[in-house]
Amino acid sequence: MAEPALALVQSSPSPARAQIAFDNVALMLGGKAIINTISLDVAAGEILCVVGASGCGKTTALRLAAGLYQPTGGSVRFEGEAMRAPRREIAVVFQDYGKALLPWRTAAGNISLALETIGMPSAQREARITELLAKVGLAGHAAKYPTEMSGGMQQRLQIARCLAQDPKVLLMDEPFGALDAMTRQGLQDEMLALVASTGATVVFVTHDLEEAIYLGDRVIGLLPHPGRVGLELKIDLPRPRDQLATREHPEFLRLRRALFDFIKASE
Amino acid sequence: MILPERIKPALLPLAALLIFEIWMRLADVQSDSLAPPSAIALALAGALTDGSLLAATRDTLAAAFAGLALGGAIGLVLGIALGLSHVFDRLMEVTIEAIRPIPSVALLPIALIALGFGYRMEIAIVSFACVWPVLIMTRAAVGGIEPRLIEVARVLRLSQLDRVRKIVIPAALPRIFLAFRLAAGIALIVAVTVEIAINPLGLGAGIMTAQQALRPDLMLAYLVWIGVTGFALNAALMAAQKTLFGRAAAIGDQA
Numbered sequence: 001m002a003e004p005a006l007a008l009v010q011s012s013p014s015p016a017r018a019q020i021a022f023d024n025v026a027l028m029l030g031g032k033a034i035i036n037t038i039s040l041d042v043a044a045g046e047i048l049c050v051v052g053a054s055g056c057g058k059t060t061a062l063r064l065a066a067g068l069y070q071p072t073g074g075s076v077r078f079e080g081e082a083m084r085a086p087r088r089e090i091a092v093v094f095q096d097y098g099k100a101l102l103p104w105r106t107a108a109g110n111i112s113l114a115l116e117t118i119g120m121p122s123a124q125r126e127a128r129i130t131e132l133l134a135k136v137g138l139a140g141h142a143a144k145y146p147t148e149m150s151g152g153m154q155q156r157l158q159i160a161r162c163l164a165q166d167p168k169v170l171l172m173d174e175p176f177g178a179l180d181a182m183t184r185q186g187l188q189d190e191m192l193a194l195v196a197s198t199g200a201t202v203v204f205v206t207h208d209l210e211e212a213i214y215l216g217d218r219v220i221g222l223l224p225h226p227g228r229v230g231l232e233l234k235i236d237l238p239r240p241r242d243q244l245a246t247r248e249h250p251e252f253l254r255l256r257r258a259l260f261d262f263i264k265a266s267e
Numbered sequence: 268m269i270l271p272e273r274i275k276p277a278l279l280p281l282a283a284l285l286i287f288e289i290w291m292r293l294a295d296v297q298s299d300s301l302a303p304p305s306a307i308a309l310a311l312a313g314a315l316t317d318g319s320l321l322a323a324t325r326d327t328l329a330a331a332f333a334g335l336a337l338g339g340a341i342g343l344v345l346g347i348a349l350g351l352s353h354v355f356d357r358l359m360e361v362t363i364e365a366i367r368p369i370p371s372v373a374l375l376p377i378a379l380i381a382l383g384f385g386y387r388m389e390i391a392i393v394s395f396a397c398v399w400p401v402l403i404m405t406r407a408a409v410g411g412i413e414p415r416l417i418e419v420a421r422v423l424r425l426s427q428l429d430r431v432r433k434i435v436i437p438a439a440l441p442r443i444f445l446a447f448r449l450a451a452g453i454a455l456i457v458a459v460t461v462e463i464a465i466n467p468l469g470l471g472a473g474i475m476t477a478q479q480a481l482r483p484d485l486m487l488a489y490l491v492w493i494g495v496t497g498f499a500l501n502a503a504l505m506a507a508q509k510t511l512f513g514r515a516a517a518i519g520d521q522a
């Protein structure tokens with residue numbers, strides 16, 4: 001396997017500004033170094049996209065940021081505090097929406113789960129559920145069970161459940177990876193609009209390089225065995241992004257080329 | 268000959284009953300253990316009308332259900348705990364595998380000394396028999412829950428109690444219900460067995476009384492009735508399972 005002829009870029013930690021900070025994070029699982037090492041800052045309100053070959057540790061890095069794993073070296077911090085466990089301010093959108101939703105609860109019931117957990121009185125829940133469903137384009141589907149919904153609708157529902165937490169950070173693991181191209185583009189724009197309105201920070205894992213550039217303020221590419229940062233690209237494309245204009249922008253094409261070359265070299 | 272589909276399965280048993288009846292009458296069999304179907308039917312009708320059969324059924328079912336509730340509850344709690352905690356599971360493994368093979372009826376002498384004749388002793392033995400199927404199946408059901416759901420519970424920061432209440436039990440419920448349905452059948456069998464062996468109440472005691480009174484017709488009527496009760500119990504629970512978990516069971520099958 002050829003090492004990519006790219007300079008390793010590690011953003012220098014600046015704890016004052018960072019909302020999420022990875023400081024020389026390493027993780028061993030089953031005696032194997034899965035991550036070694038990642039240093040990375042995510043600023044509040046930033047959309048950071050993470051790409052990399054399959055099995056390079058994207059999901060693992062996201063789980064570290066969620067507090068689902070504890071690093072075996074270095075530290076993961078949220079607003080300066082070490083992440084010891086998942087936090088209410090951080091919501092996770094899983095790729096396999098079909099497994100992440102409660103099949104015995106309706107759409108409303110699934111959102112209610114998050115509201116119950118933050119202790120919202122039941123009298124206020126219904127209005128909030130209606131509002132959240134409308135926000136993700138599921139108005140009128142409150143009584144449907146997940147199995148009665150399409151993949152795109154199920155993923156919208158999962159996003160609504162995450163928004164119910166009122167999170168400061170959304171961690172998304174290939175959320176649109178299993179959806180068809182049309183649905184995916186629609187959801188990309190809806191997500192950008194939602195995030196713009198809430199000001200949430202987003203860490204977005206994807207294997208779709210164009211999706212990463214289209215959505216992100218910054219894209220990082222991970223290298224495999226063990227997972228580490230191999231590339232960092234600042235995305236200076238105007239917002240709001242547009243499915244046609246943005247994707248035809250010369251800068252978009254340049255970034256796409258750079259990212260393609262990186263992935264090719266890393267494989 | 269064209270017959271409705273529902274009747275076909277009944278043809279053979281009906282024919283067998285008829286042949287049996289004719290044979291008993293033609294051969295003029297005198298027996299302490301056999302009686303012609305017509306005599307059994309008469310005895311059954313008699314026992315039903317004088318209330319003795321229904322009282323016995325009530326007694327047996329009361330003991331069986333009390334035992335099922337007690338043993339099932341113990342099995343459920345232990346099963347959930349073992350399914351959730353690998354450490355606890357490993358700690359208890361040897362103990363459980365050592366106790367589980369003990370036939371529940373083998374506990375009769377001890378239970379008799381400790382609790383005497385009556386409901387309490389019978390309930391204790393039925394409970395013991397019901398713990399295991401519920402425990403084993405609940406443990407498997409909880410252990411087999413989609414791990415993503417547990418993660419969802421973690422990232423939503425559900426309390427330990429809510430995790431069990433809102434995720435674990437609903438996710439495992441179809442299979443837990445199945446466990447209780449199987450345990451209900453076991454409860455009835457064990458209750459009647461205890462009654463036949465030793466306890467002077469319920470359907471099992473009814474069989475023994477009829478036998479000692481040299482009434483094979485009544486004895487066999489009890490036997491038929493126990494079969495009917497078991498069948499009805501299972502049919503009712505199956506119908507409940509279908510209405511309650513039609514959707515969830517289908518989802519469970521896909522997973």
Ligand SMILES: Nc1ncnc2c1ncn2[C@@H]1O[C@H](COP(=O)(O)OP(=O)(O)O)[C@@H](O)[C@H]1O
Pocket residue numbers: 029030032034052053054055056057058059060061
């Ligand atoms: N629980 C685990 N135990 C051991 N190895 C693991 C575990 N989870 C993931 N891995 C390994 O870590 C590597 C990175 O996995 P993952 O983060 O899922 O990659 P990606 O999401 O980039 O495809 C893979 O080689 C995978 O086999």
Ligand SMILES: [Mg+2]
Pocket residue numbers: 058059060
């Ligand atoms: Mg992954």
